[in-house]
Amino acid sequence: MKRYSKHFPFVVGLIAALLMASCNPKRAIMKVAVGDMEGYFGSGEYDGSELVKLTDRVYTYRWTWYRSIVIDTDEGLVITDPFNAEAAAALKEHLKEAGLTKPVHTLFYSHYHFDHTEGGAALEPQEIVAHVKCPTYWADLDASRVLAPTKLIEGDQTLTIGGVRIELIYLGKTHTDTLYAVYLPEERLLWTADFALVRTILPIGGPDYYFPGAIKAMERLAALDFDTFVPSHFGYGKKQDLVDYVAFLKDLQDIAGRSTEKFGREFPRDRETLQDAFDFYYDELEGRYGDWHGFDQNVLFVIVRTSTGARLGY
Numbered sequence: 001m002k003r004y005s006k007h008f009p010f011v012v013g014l015i016a017a018l019l020m021a022s023c024n025p026k027r028a029i030m031k032v033a034v035g036d037m038e039g040y041f042g043s044g045e046y047d048g049s050e051l052v053k054l055t056d057r058v059y060t061y062r063w064t065w066y067r068s069i070v071i072d073t074d075e076g077l078v079i080t081d082p083f084n085a086e087a088a089a090a091l092k093e094h095l096k097e098a099g100l101t102k103p104v105h106t107l108f109y110s111h112y113h114f115d116h117t118e119g120g121a122a123l124e125p126q127e128i129v130a131h132v133k134c135p136t137y138w139a140d141l142d143a144s145r146v147l148a149p150t151k152l153i154e155g156d157q158t159l160t161i162g163g164v165r166i167e168l169i170y171l172g173k174t175h176t177d178t179l180y181a182v183y184l185p186e187e188r189l190l191w192t193a194d195f196a197l198v199r200t201i202l203p204i205g206g207p208d209y210y211f212p213g214a215i216k217a218m219e220r221l222a223a224l225d226f227d228t229f230v231p232s233h234f235g236y237g238k239k240q241d242l243v244d245y246v247a248f249l250k251d252l253q254d255i256a257g258r259s260t261e262k263f264g265r266e267f268p269r270d271r272e273t274l275q276d277a278f279d280f281y282y283d284e285l286e287g288r289y290g291d292w293h294g295f296d297q298n299v300l301f302v303i304v305r306t307s308t309g310a311r312l313g314y
């Protein structure tokens with residue numbers, strides 16, 4: 001009965017869409033699926049913004065379904081990712097309310113993607129740190145909303161700012177090749193951007209993602225000593241949540257391998273095999289991850305992404 005109630009809004013939406021668009025039912029089905037993403041991005045639950053204290057020195061800032069950390073050091077604040085002008089302006093207000101009126105010593109860009117790096121000017125940072133390859137990507141695009149870095153880095157780096165040791169861990173070719181995790185050993189906390197989530201399926205199959213590199217890098221992070229895991233989207237959790245996420249990506253690889261054994265190395269081209277291969281993935285994933293946030297909305301994208309990546313090598 002629970003399963004039926006969970007799918008009830010989708011089914012009602014589908015029937016309504018089919019009735020209204022009977023001339024093109026395939027388009028209607030796709031439109032209902034797109035609209036259903038509202039449930040994933042957490043309209044309502046993840047509206048607005050908030051600043052929450054996690055440890056003596058560390059706060060987490062949430063703007064809609066985005067999440068950064070603010071480190072309160074003796075020399076000023078260190079902030080990871082401004083996201084955009086609206087998010088940065090709201091953060092400034094939260095900082096004022098929390099009495100965190102020190103200047104922003106360092107703004108750190110986790111990777112070059114625009115949804116993480118725009119709007120930093122509102123924070124008036126003294127230093128902006130990013131991977132050395134970020135400007136190469138921005139040169140091909142309209143990066144006018146990105147405040148340019150003052151310091152470019154590569155490889156692992158350790159910053160000590162105002163008595164806080166901040167380890168910037170380079171994740172190699174993963175989600176872009178400009179991605180860092182931020183590890184605070186004394187606070188026993190790890191923050192990652194677009195890299196792992198807490199009991200949540202990755203959105204739309206994982207954009208700009210190299211799975212083999214991501215698994216290696218996640219295993220490296222899972223070997224670190226920390227308690228609190230803060231991802232850049234949705235809720236935060238414990239180290240075990242990162243460990244579970246590595247297992248999820250490894251499961252995807254394993255299912256892809258067994259699917260290849262069962263259905264052949266070439267992409268299936270007939271309807272029956274295509275649908276059987278879909279069921280194979282779906283059954284395996286639903287059994288283990290059906291209760292993770294965003295399963296219904298994202299599982300098709302994940303199946304397409306995983307099966308394609310397995311065949312092409314990414």
Ligand SMILES: [Zn+2]
Pocket residue numbers: 111113116175194
């Ligand atoms: Zn990204």
